[in-house]
Amino acid sequence: MATKATPAKKAPAAPAPRVAAAKKAASSNGKADTAKAPQAADIDAPVRPVDRNQPQVQPILNQQRNAPAPLQKYGTVAQRLPIGLSEQVRQESVTMLNQMLADTITLRDMYKKHHWQVVGPTFYQLHLLYDKHYEEQSELVDTIAERIQILGGVAVAMAADVAELTSIPRPPKDREEAPVQVSRLLEAHQIMLKNCHDFAKRADDSGDDGTNDLIVSDVMRTNEMQVWFVSEHVVDTPLAKAD
Ligand SMILES: [Fe+2]
Numbered sequence: 077m078a079t080k081a082t083p084a085k086k087a088p089a090a091p092a093p094r095v096a097a098a099k100k101a102a103s104s105n106g107k108a109d110t111a112k113a114p115q116a117a118d119i120d121a122p123v124r125p126v127d128r129n130q131p132q133v134q135p136i137l138n139q140q141r142n143a144p145a146p147l148q149k150y151g152t153v154a155q156r157l158p159i160g161l162s163e164q165v166r167q168e169s170v171t172m173l174n175q176m177l178a179d180t181i182t183l184r185d186m187y188k189k190h191h192w193q194v195v196g197p198t199f200y201q202l203h204l205l206y207d208k209h210y211e212e213q214s215e216l217v218d219t220i221a222e223r224i225q226i227l228g229g230v231a232v233a234m235a236a237d238v239a240e241l242t243s244i245p246r247p248p249k250d251r252e253e254a255p256v257q258v259s260r261l262l263e264a265h266q267i268m269l270k271n272c273h274d275f276a277k278r279a280d281d282s283g284d285d286g287t288n289d290l291i292v293s294d295v296m297r298t299n300e301m302q303v304w305f306v307s308e309h310v311v312d313t314p315l316a317k318a319d
Contacts, residue, residue, distance in 0.1 A: 148230055155228035161284055163228075169287045170229030172275040176295065177220045178232055178241035179271065183264045184213035186247060190257040198254055198309065209302050216295055223290050243267055258310050265303045272296040 126132065148154045153166045161169075191206035221231035232241055239246070244264045252260075272291050279288040 150230045150232070152230070153228040157226070157228050159226070159286075161227070165282045165284055166227040166229070168282060169279055169284045170224050170227050172271075172278065173220055173224045173227070173287065174229070174232045175241065175243070176268075176271060176275060176291070177217065177224065178238045179244050179264070179268055180213055180216050180220060180295070181238045182242040182244045183261075183268060184210055184217055186244070186261060186264060187213060189247065190261065193251045194254055194257060195251065196254050202254055202257075202309065205305060209306070212298055212302070216298060219290060219294055223287060227284075227287070243271075255310050258306055261306050262303060262310075265299050265306070268299050269296065269303070272299065 151171075153163055153170055156163075187206045187210035191203055191210060194202045194206065221233070224231040232238060244267055245260075247260050272295055276288050276291040276296065279285075279291060
């Protein structure tokens with residue numbers, strides 16, 4: 077690695093094609109070179125031609141504006157990973173798992189909403205319990221998403237896409253009473269768990285044992301346990317004096 081960079085004999089006459097394309101894209105977005113003086117820290121600065129006589133430490137910015145076709149389209153299982161499952165089986169599992177992923181992301185975020193907004197005599201314990209469940213759902217999100225990638229699919233990720241896909245009803249932005257929060261969470265868990273039983277059976281039938289195990293051992297067990305801890309809070313029992 078001791079090779080020294082040989083200085084160019086003369087300055088380049090024209091920018092490289094990629095640089096030119098990025099410049100064109102920047103101009104077409106109304107950010108022409110003359111609009112303002114570009115600064116080093118300005119992420120909107122147009123890409124400059126490469127000068128081989130200068131040290132090259134500048135990142136090439138704004139490449140998303142003229143991006144080529146995506147490597148893989150969402151909804152496909154383009155990669156032929158040698159994991160002993162046919163494309164048809166992997167496609168079916170990826171579709172199920174993306175549904176489960178969107179619902180899990182939604183449930184995870186509902187726990188954080190309630191963690192912040194909870195109020196009343198049970199504030200402290202619900203505040204802590206909601207955050208514990210949020211962390212556990214976060215782990216499930218990563219496990220499900222990585223299973224999708226293992227199967228050669230593309231995991232749904234961004235909030236807007238999750239909102240389109242999820243089957244869990246959207247809660248209001250407002251602050252709600254603790255029993256209403258709990259009821260919303262239990263409804264979401266119920267949707268998750270019904271899907272768990274359906275998806276686990278289908279994965280078993282198709283021979284995707286890894287997906288079946290993930291759904292039963294991770295997603296189903298975690299959701300069942302959380303249902304128990306949350307639902308006991310809406311049992312109406314005496315607090316100080318027995319009835
Ligand atoms: Fe917090």
